[in-house]
Amino acid sequence: MIFVTVGTQLGFDRFISIVDEWAAENSGVSVFCQIADGSYLPSACKYVRSIPADEYRRYFEEADVVVSHAGMGSIITAFDYSKPLIVFPRQLKYCEHRNDHQVATVRKFRGRTGIYAAETKHDLKSLLNNWSGLDSCSQKLEVSSELVSSIVEFIET
Amino acid sequence: MKKVLAIASSGGHWVQLIRISSALPYEIVYVCTDQSQESRAEGQFYRVSDFNKNSLWGIPSAFFTALKVLYKERPDVVITTGAAPGLMFILLSRFFKAKSIWVDSIANVVEPSLSFRHALRLADVCVTQSKQVAEKYNVEYWGEVL
Numbered sequence: 269m270i271f272v273t274v275g276t277q278l279g280f281d282r283f284i285s286i287v288d289e290w291a292a293e294n295s296g297v298s299v300f301c302q303i304a305d306g307s308y309l310p311s312a313c314k315y316v317r318s319i320p321a322d323e324y325r326r327y328f329e330e331a332d333v334v335v336s337h338a339g340m341g342s343i344i345t346a347f348d349y350s351k352p353l354i355v356f357p358r359q360l361k362y363c364e365h366r367n368d369h370q371v372a373t374v375r376k377f378r379g380r381t382g383i384y385a386a387e388t389k390h391d392l393k394s395l396l397n398n399w400s401g402l403d404s405c406s407q408k409l410e411v412s413s414e415l416v417s418s419i420v421e422f423i424e425t
Numbered sequence: 426m427k428k429v430l431a432i433a434s435s436g437g438h439w440v441q442l443i444r445i446s447s448a449l450p451y452e453i454v455y456v457c458t459d460q461s462q463e464s465r466a467e468g469q470f471y472r473v474s475d476f477n478k479n480s481l482w483g484i485p486s487a488f489f490t491a492l493k494v495l496y497k498e499r500p501d502v503v504i505t506t507g508a509a510p511g512l513m514f515i516l517l518s519r520f521f522k523a524k525s526i527w528v529d530s531i532a533n534v535v536e537p538s539l540s541f542r543h544a545l546r547l548a549d550v551c552v553t554q555s556k557q558v559a560e561k562y563n564v565e566y567w568g569e570v571l
Contacts, residue, residue: 275436
């Protein structure tokens with residue numbers, strides 16, 4: 269099952285429409301989308317607008333691949349569940365977010381095992397075509413001990 | 426044991442906050458804009474209305490929630506990873522003699538968030554998770570949640 273998520277805050281019509289187009293061309297693959305308040309309604313995928321926290325993590329658990337906007341919640345959760353993650357950033361030029369921080373996020377995490385980035389329709393569809401061959405996010409990432417100890421020091425002084 | 430109030434908007438802000446607070450040796454009270462996140466909170470949980478610069482409707486409700494929660498819980502410290510509702514708690518924490526800390530989202534690699542710029546005036550300390558931002562804006566970098 270391919271789990272597609274746009275996060276909790278905003279719809280992402282351009283992204284969902286590309287995924288829907290791919291799903292229509294690959295009808296044998298199960299695709300489930302979480303679309304928030306997006307206007308585009310998929311016709312080739314099942315979808316919901318929002319998912320409660322526990323169910324969201326279940327979808328991550330059951331997914332073979334997660335395809336997501338470049339939000340930190342999705343990226344961190346993909347690492348937590350060791351899933352292959354395709355990220356597609358929202359872009360300022362399409363008025364999809366207030367700035368291009370998702371593009372910067374993609375560049376920060378690109379290259380880590382299990383994270384695959386696409387910024388165009390062509391690249392996203394190419395990655396989806398290879399969905400069954402993608403590696404998982406196998407790296408275990410911990411909170412920096414320096415961050416924790418600095419916060420504790422701040423609290424204690 | 427000291428009490429920390431940890432607040433974040435749902436999504437990436439919340440996920441990062443959980444990673445930080447799970448590592449802290451204190452009693453944690455959680456606040457989030459999404460009620461369903463209560464299952465992830467290992468402590469008392471409150472929901473707060475969301476708002477941002479494009480949608481201000483949630484501000485009055487968030488204000489009263491912050492007052493109510495801060496009055497009831499009397500935390501020693503307020504910690505937030507954003508976004509705007511975190512600012513509300515930071516602002517009001519001063520009236521309840523709580524220290525406050527803003528940890529900017531790890532997603533803000535090149536520029537800090539708009540809320541961070543407000544937090545610089547309001548919080549006792551603001552930290553970024555980007556060395557690039559720390560250098561450019563002369564703010565503290567203490568490490569990252571990943």
